[in-house]
Amino acid sequence: MDVDAVFERVKNDIKDGNEELVLPQIREVVDANKKDPAILIKCASILKVVEEEDEVQSILDTVMSNLPSDEIELQKVAVNLRGLGRAEDAYSIYRSLKTESPDAYDLAQTLYMMEEYESAMDVLKKADDLDLRGRVLLTECYSAVGEFTVAEREASAVIDEFGPCYDALVSMSRVLFAKGDPKGAVKFAKSYLKDDKKNLDNLALNAYVMRINGKTLAAVNYSTRVLNNDYTHIGALETLAYCHIERKNYVSAKLLAGAINDADPGNPAAVRILDACRLMSS
Numbered sequence: 335m336d337v338d339a340v341f342e343r344v345k346n347d348i349k350d351g352n353e354e355l356v357l358p359q360i361r362e363v364v365d366a367n368k369k370d371p372a373i374l375i376k377c378a379s380i381l382k383v384v385e386e387e388d389e390v391q392s393i394l395d396t397v398m399s400n401l402p403s404d405e406i407e408l409q410k411v412a413v414n415l416r417g418l419g420r421a422e423d424a425y426s427i428y429r430s431l432k433t434e435s436p437d438a439y440d441l442a443q444t445l446y447m448m449e450e451y452e453s454a455m456d457v458l459k460k461a462d463d464l465d466l467r468g469r470v471l472l473t474e475c476y477s478a479v480g481e482f483t484v485a486e487r488e489a490s491a492v493i494d495e496f497g498p499c500y501d502a503l504v505s506m507s508r509v510l511f512a513k514g515d516p517k518g519a520v521k522f523a524k525s526y527l528k529d530d531k532k533n534l535d536n537l538a539l540n541a542y543v544m545r546i547n548g549k550t551l552a553a554v555n556y557s558t559r560v561l562n563n564d565y566t567h568i569g570a571l572e573t574l575a576y577c578h579i580e581r582k583n584y585v586s587a588k589l590l591a592g593a594i595n596d597a598d599p600g601n602p603a604a605v606r607i608l609d610a611c612r613l614m615s616s
Contacts, residue, residue, distance in 0.1 A: 348380075356384050361389075379595055382418065439467050442472075466499070489506040504539055507546075538560045541553045587610075
């Protein structure tokens with residue numbers, strides 16, 4: 335069986351609106367590859383797009399029943415399980431490790447998804463030399479527990495240390511929204527756009543802020559400008575997906591979630607989008 339060919343065919347079926355053709359083909363792939371977690375996770379990701387949630391969970395149960403012994407490969411499985419909403423299973427994998435230490439960000443992100451914010455902060459604070467993702471997640475943790483002053487200070491420090499990239503900028507915007515200052519978030523975003531109107535991260539930041547403020551058309555325009563130049567921009571993909579959800583265009587939103595997972599496997603944005611599609615369409 336040419337698995338890649340099946341996946342490409344299924345992707346086209348979804349684009350063409352022939353979702354009823356997806357499940358039988360994916361079942362054949364699953365039956366032929368029950369001990370290959372990478373293929374099984376890809377199958378689960380595809381079925382999540384077409385809202386075959388029972389099948390998704392069954393496949394992920396199969397993954398958990400046939401975990402690889404290699405701990406490096408095991409951690410890759412954990413990242414993908416987290417990305418598909420099985421944070422508790424990912425955490426159980428991290429706890430089972432005997433020779434390898436889990437990546438601080440991956441472990442903390444898993445705990446964050448389990449709403450164990452204090453525990454996530456503890457992991458991040460103990461880590462050496464946190465990268466951008468870790469620092470942004472730490473900011474999110476402070477915000478989640480209501481420590482907005484600390485969160486805003488941390489977000490500002492991240493921008494200073496890592497530069498005005500999308501993840502750093504949107505982290506500050508989230509803090510401002512969380513503490514009840516939407517006008518401050520808009521002013522912050524526009525200040526960067528004023529400095530450079532063509533910078534993709536600045537455009538994506540403004541797309542995010544416009545969507546949160548209910549200005550969907552502006553958000554679509556900003557996101558589209560970004561994706562016309564870089565279709566792997568996670569922030570723009572996520573914002574555009576939510577704009578599609580607000581317009582009840584769930585198929586397009588699901589495809590964008592798939593693009594996010596392809597660009598950054600395990601990124602929680604993909605699951606958030608798919609869950610929002612299922613909730614809004616039910």
